[in-house]
Amino acid sequence: MHRELAERVSERHEHTIMLEARRRTLTAVGDIARQVVPGMSEEEGLELARLTLRAHGFERDWAAPYLRFGVNTRKKYAEPPDPGVVLGHDDVWFIDVGPLWRNHECDYAETFAVGDDPERHRLVRDVRAIFDRTSRHWREARATGADLYRFAAAEATARGWQLDLEMAGHRIGEHPHSVIDDGLLAQAEFTPSAGLWMLEIQIRSPDRPYGAFFEDLLLDEADC
Numbered sequence: 001m002h003r004e005l006a007e008r009v010s011e012r013h014e015h016t017i018m019l020e021a022r023r024r025t026l027t028a029v030g031d032i033a034r035q036v037v038p039g040m041s042e043e044e045g046l047e048l049a050r051l052t053l054r055a056h057g058f059e060r061d062w063a064a065p066y067l068r069f070g071v072n073t074r075k076k077y078a079e080p081p082d083p084g085v086v087l088g089h090d091d092v093w094f095i096d097v098g099p100l101w102r103n104h105e106c107d108y109a110e111t112f113a114v115g116d117d118p119e120r121h122r123l124v125r126d127v128r129a130i131f132d133r134t135s136r137h138w139r140e141a142r143a144t145g146a147d148l149y150r151f152a153a154a155e156a157t158a159r160g161w162q163l164d165l166e167m168a169g170h171r172i173g174e175h176p177h178s179v180i181d182d183g184l185l186a187q188a189e190f191t192p193s194a195g196l197w198m199l200e201i202q203i204r205s206p207d208r209p210y211g212a213f214f215e216d217l218l219l220d221e222a223d224c
Helices: 015-035 042-055 070-074 118-141 145-158
Strands: 061-069 091-101 108-114 197-204 211-217
Touching: 015 042, 015 091, 015 108, 015 211, 042 061, 042 091, 061 070, 070 091, 070 211, 091 118, 091 211, 108 118, 118 145, 118 197, 118 211, 145 197
Parallel strands: none
Antiparallel strands: 061 091, 091 108, 108 211, 197 211
């Protein structure tokens, strides 16, 4: 993968719009999270997510939102969920959304825990910590995309989790970015530029039926 090709953008791409799209998306996800409660089915949660995105002014998506409760948090984007899963009182869940704002793509995923189980709450803290440490490694060491996933795997292992290396990060940009490039971050043997790449961190418990997912844009400190 060549950097010049992998990081091409259209002439309509604007970094400031990408940042605005991200800010609005984080606000919408926070609103969704406040409404998800134990006893809700995964299907009900997904419909809530769709309606909330529209209420926040996102008229359409470049990637369909998906939401996972409990055992389904171990599954990747393309894997169909087990049907009829309901959020328990001690449980974990995540939401992943890909809305468009002014024809620029955003992508964001976050995991939440409900109840009092300390391991589930540790999982939620750890997936965010792995993301934060990996993105800081990119900023401080100017690490390549491939290096980032080696670093993230080591961080996950040190905390007792398994990193899913199939969730390997990707480009983003003015829609559709895939016309210009659709490469994976983990395949980049160069230091990825800010504001163009999604860092995906999906971890799972080695012996319990749950996992966690966190995804956000790689950004310079000033833009975070």
